[in-house]
Amino acid sequence: MKQGLAKNIISLVKLAGIVGIPLLLLVCIGFFKIPDTLDYIKEVLGFGFFTVFFFCMVVLFTKTKHKQISAFTSVILLSVLVFIKLSFYHNYQVKLSASALFVIFETDTTESADFLSNYFDGFVITSAFLFIIIVPVVAFYLLKKVDVPGHFKWFKGIAILSIITSLFIIHKRFEPENIILTSVKSYSDYSRLIKDLKTDLAKTLSNYVTVEKKDDTPETHVVIIGESTSNWHMQLYGYNRPTNPRLSEIKDELMIFDSVIAPHVHTIVSLDKILTFSDINSPNKKNNTSIVQLANAAGFDTYWISNQRPVGMHERISSIIANAATEKHFVSTDNSDDIIYDEALLPVLDTVLKKPTKKKMIFLHLIGTHGRFANRFPEQFNYFKDHKVDAKFKHDKAFTLINDYDNAIRYNDSIIREVIERIRHEQTNSFVVYFSDHGDELFDTLDMVGHNEYWATRPMYEVPFIAWFSEDYKAKNNTVLFENYTSRAYILEDFIYSFSDLANIRFKQMDSTKSIFSSQFIRKPRLIKNREDYDKR
Known part of the structure; x- marks a missing residue:
């Protein structure tokens, strides 16, 4: 019984280590790329809670295969987010903001690529290779090697509580560091702006000025x-x-x-x-x-x-x-x-x-x-x-x-x-x-x-x-x-x-x-x- 519990805990730790690879890289590379100490701490803590959320979601799956697939998907998503964060800090020394996203929403795909092409250098290209290719390959290999049991019934309650707690803390304390939320809110604001402009400005005459x-x-x-x-x-x-x-x-x-x-x-x-x-x-x-x-x-x-x-x-x-x-x-x-x-x-x-x-x-x-x-x-x-x-x-x-x-x-x-x-x-x-x-x-x-x-x-x-x-x-x-x-x-x-x-x-x-x-x-x-x-x- 104790051996089985110990084995499960070891498996959880290994699984957490795999899902946490992007966070580890953010900690290490971000130390050199995020210029402000407070911003660095916020990014690491905010992304840490984000990683906890994804890890707990993985654990909630009951089948081993589903756990492996969701863990691999989580690593890819988290890796892409870290790449975006670090690339932005590398080029601008600040976090990704709504105004930058507005530029992308306003342009077509080739114009966005044109805009971004000015900022691709050795660091960005190397980081893209690391986060988009190497990290997923390593995660795939490790997930194949790790024995991930299908059931962690005793951990399920803790996982659900951790998910709720992580989301609450992210929303209250680390919302600006949440790229996904920033993107969704920015897109919503942009769409509302376009709608308002069409309502008022596309008409031949204004209703508000004589x-x-x-x-x-x-x-x-x-x-x-x-x-x-x-x-x-x-x-x-x-x-x-x-x-x-x-x-x-x-x-x-x-x-x-x-x-x-x-x-x-x-x-x-x-x-x-x-x-x-x-x-x-x-x-x-x-x-x-x-x-x-x-x-x-x-x-x-x-x-x-x-x-x-x-x-x-x-x-x-x-x-x-x-x-x-x-x-x-x-x-x-x-x-x-x-x-x-x-x-x-x-x-x-x-x-x-x-x-x-x-x-x-x-x-x-x-x-x-x-x-x-x-x-x-x-x-x-x-x-x-x-x-x-x-x-x-x-x-x-x-x-x-x-x-x-x-x-x-x-x-x-x-x-x-x-x-x-x-x-x-x-x-x-x-x-x-x-x-x-x-x-x-x-x-x-x-x-x-x-x-x-x-x-x-x-x-x-x-x-x-x-x-x-x-x-x-x-x-x-x-x-x-x-x-x-x-x-x-x-x-x-x-x-x-x-x-x-x-x-x-x-x-x-x-x-x-x-x-x-x-x-x-x-x-x-x-x-x-x-x-x-x-x-x-």
């Missing part, structure tokens, strides 16, 4: 929404390479605002604030309104011309906002890792400009300098090829990616200039305003490429904000004053007010203190992330 109608004087305005373009790599902003040759030719005609930042460094959350009334105090705002709806209400015919694929796992936020436009043109249906050039938008723009409507508000959504930079410019724009790059981090990968990025910006420069020249040719009351949803880090301050809010470097936030005005617009508006405003510290979550000022759209909720073009402008703290003041970093 706009004063304008006269029928001919007007043609263009808002160019860039993608992933940092002003750190723009000649117009003092960059030491000629990345803006064509805009530099008309520099005297441009208002170049030099202290503008994006509200976020990821498209989904950034555009939600830039294009609507949402801000850091009211993220994912209820009863919302977009700049497209404002233009519709003011009597403009609105046109959304996009070079970004309209759908990912869900309909994109930008495409939901675009749905309110009089006409929608999604030029590209390719994945973001394909070769996509923004010149494809120009023929559509030409067609729209020929329409007989007097009042046009045109939104151009560029692919810009997104993702795989080498796929964002044609060969004739392959201008930067050498390693004469004044980069903080000097190695072949940096030189190659910086050259590609700078070539993409040089091409982007030509697209914006082409748009301006087309609007100039209209000879109407017109403006063109250009900004980017966020920037990118290109080895400027850190030895990395891309954008994430965990590093939150200045090149990720500091974006171009440029305006051009026709002679007719200048005659009707005192644009000379704008020259005094170009150094205003501004965050693009308030763009809807600046847009309304430029377009002379008047409505009750208008707040001129938030318009960069207004004499009533009041500088406010530019809050990012967890209400961190950008100007005090």
